[in-house]
Amino acid sequence: xxxxxxxxxxxxxxxxxxxxxxxxxxxxxxxxxxxxxxxxxxxxxxxxxxxxxxxxxxxxxxxxxxxxxxxxxxxxxxxxxxxxxxxxxxxxxxxxxxxxxxxxxxxxxxxxxxxxxxxxxxxxxxxxxxxxxxxxxxxxxxxxxxxxxxxxxxxxxxxxxxxxxxxxxxxxxxxxxxxxxxxxxxxxxxxxxxxxxxxxxxxxxxxxxxxxxxxxxxxxxxxxxxxxxxxxxxxxxxxxxxxxxxxxxxxxxxxxxxxxxxxxxxxxxxxxxxxxxxxxxxxxxxxxxxxxxxxxxxxxxxxxxxxxxxxxxxxxxxxxxxxxxxxxxxxx
Amino acid sequence: xxxxxxxxxxxxxxxxxxxxxxxxxxxxxxxxxxxxxxxxxxxxxxxxxxxxxxxxxxxxxxxxxxxxxxxxxxxxxxxxxxxxxxxxxxxxxxxxxxxxxxxxxxxxxxxxxxxxxxxxxxxxxxxxxxxxxxxxxxx
Numbered sequence: 303x304x305x306x307x308x309x310x311x312x313x314x315x316x317x318x319x320x321x322x323x324x325x326x327x328x329x330x331x332x333x334x335x336x337x338x339x340x341x342x343x344x345x346x347x348x349x350x351x352x353x354x355x356x357x358x359x360x361x362x363x364x365x366x367x368x369x370x371x372x373x374x375x376x377x378x379x380x381x382x383x384x385x386x387x388x389x390x391x392x393x394x395x396x397x398x399x400x401x402x403x404x405x406x407x408x409x410x411x412x413x414x415x416x417x418x419x420x421x422x423x424x425x426x427x428x429x430x431x432x433x434x435x436x437x438x439x440x441x442x443x444x445x446x447x448x449x450x451x452x453x454x455x456x457x458x459x460x461x462x463x464x465x466x467x468x469x470x471x472x473x474x475x476x477x478x479x480x481x482x483x484x485x486x487x488x489x490x491x492x493x494x495x496x497x498x499x500x501x502x503x504x505x506x507x508x509x510x511x512x513x514x515x516x517x518x519x520x521x522x523x524x525x526x527x528x529x530x531x532x533x534x535x536x537x538x539x540x541x542x543x544x545x546x547x548x549x550x551x552x553x554x555x556x557x558x559x560x561x562x563x564x565x566x567x568x569x570x571x572x573x574x575x576x577x578x579x580x581x582x583x584x585x586x587x588x589x590x591x592x593x594x595x596x597x598x599x600x601x602x603x604x605x606x607x608x609x610x611x612x613x614x615x616x617x618x619x620x621x622x623x624x625x626x627x628x629x630x631x632x633x634x
Numbered sequence: 635x636x637x638x639x640x641x642x643x644x645x646x647x648x649x650x651x652x653x654x655x656x657x658x659x660x661x662x663x664x665x666x667x668x669x670x671x672x673x674x675x676x677x678x679x680x681x682x683x684x685x686x687x688x689x690x691x692x693x694x695x696x697x698x699x700x701x702x703x704x705x706x707x708x709x710x711x712x713x714x715x716x717x718x719x720x721x722x723x724x725x726x727x728x729x730x731x732x733x734x735x736x737x738x739x740x741x742x743x744x745x746x747x748x749x750x751x752x753x754x755x756x757x758x759x760x761x762x763x764x765x766x767x768x769x770x771x772x773x
Contacts, residue, residue, distance in 0.1 A: 517693065518700040588703070
C-alpha cells in the first residue's frame with residue numbers, strides 16, 4: 303500500500319450542499335483515487351478503519367460542513383465558526399504535524415446521542431484539540447439504509463455510518479443527486495474504490511446519462527453501469543430533461559428509451575447527435591420488433607438493446623461502443 | 635400453476651397488492667395481478683438485486699409495476715402473432731386489503747392461479763374484442 307499516510311489531514315472544506323453538479327467530485331483531491339473524506343466532528347471507529355483498509359484507502363481528508371454552524375454556539379471564550387476556518391487555513395501545516403504517522407485513532411466509546419462539536423478556545427489552538435480528537439468527535443444521526451439507497455443511484459453499497467454514504471471515487475454527481483443528499487440530511491461521504499474486472503477497463507470512468515420514464519429501469523440500469531465502472535451522472539425521466547442535461551454534462555454515453563412521454567427517445571437522439579459528436583447513443587425499448595429497431599438506428603443511435611436487459615447482453619455491447627484500443631489512446 | 639378457471643362474476647376481491655395493466659387495440663380490457671404484500675416485497679428484492687425489501691417504497695413499486703409490464707407486454711407479443719394487435723397502458727400498483735374489482739361492462743375474467751413458495755398469485759385476465767365492446771354486446 304506504500305507509505306502510510308496520515309489520517310486526519312485537513313483539506314479544504316467540501317460541504318455536500320456546496321458540491322457543484324457536473325464537476326468531478328472532490329476535484330481538490332484529484333489524483334487521489336481511493337481517498338476518503340470525513341466530516342469534522344465524526345467519530346472514526348475501529349470498524350471504519352478496517353473498512354478503509356479493505357477498500358485500499360490510503361488518504362483521508364477532513365472537512366467542515368456549513369451545517370456545523372447551527373450546532374456551534376459561539377461564546378465569549380470560544381471563537382466563532384468562521385474563526386475556526388481562518389485558523390485552519392493559516393495553521394494547516396502545523397495541524398498536519400499534530401497527527402503523527404504513528405498515531406492511530408483509538409475507538410472511542412460510541413455515543414449514539416448528538417453532542418455538539420466543541421469550538422476550540424483562542425487559548426487552546428486547534429492543533430491541541432486535534433490530539434484529543436477521539437474525545438471531541440461525535441457521530442451524527444444514522445440514516446436508514448433504505449432511505450439512503452433510494453437517494454443514491456451511484457452507491458452500490460451503503461453503510462449507515464454517521465449518516466454517510468459510500469460512492470465511487472471520481473464520481474460525477476448530478477444536481478439532482480446532490481439535492482437528494484441534502485434532502486436526506488447526508489453531510490458526509492466516503493469514497494469507495496470499485497473492484498472492476500480488467501476486461502472492463504475501457505468503460506471505467508466513462509460518464510453516462512440514463513433516460514427512461516420507468517424508475518425501476520433507471521435505477522437498475524444505473525446499478526449495472528456502476529458495476530462496470532461507469533459514472534452515471536444523470537437519471538432522467540423525460541426527453542426534455544435529457545436534452546438539457548446532455549448538453550451540460552456532455553456524457554460519453556446516453557442511454558435512452560425510445561418510448562418516452564413528450565419528446566420521445568428518437569427525437570432526443572436526432573437533436574443531440576449533431577451537437578455531441580463524441581457521445582455514443584444507446585437506444586433501449588421493451589418493443590423489439592424490426593420497425594422499432596430500424597427507427598432507432600435511423601434516428602442516430604449507435605446501437606439498440608431490447609428490454610429486459612441482461613448483464614451478459616449489455617457488457618459486450620458497451621465494449622463494442624468503447625473498444626479497448628480507443629480507450630488507451632483517449633485516456634484522461 | 636394451478637387450474638385455470640373463469641370467475642363467476644363481479645365484484646371480486648384481490649390480495650394486498652394488485653398490479654393493473656390496461657390493454658387496448660384489437661382487444662380491450664385489463665390484466666390484474668393479485669399477490670400478497672410479502673410476496674410482492676420478495677419479488678421486488680429479487681428484481682432490485684437487494685437482500686431484502688421491507689416495504690413497497692417507490693423503487694419496489696416500480697419494480698413490481700415493471701413485472702406487470704413485462705408479463706403483459708410479452709402476452710401482447712403472443713397475441714400479435716395470431717393477428718390480435720394490442721397495446722398496453724402504463725401499469726398501476728394498488729395496495730390495500732380486501733380490494734374489490736368491479737366491471738360495469740361485466741367483461742368475463744379468466745384466472746390463472748400461480749404459486750410462488752408459500753404465496754398464491756392470481757393473474758386475472760379480463761378481455762373482450764373491442765368491436766364487441768363498442769356495440770355493447772358481451773358474450
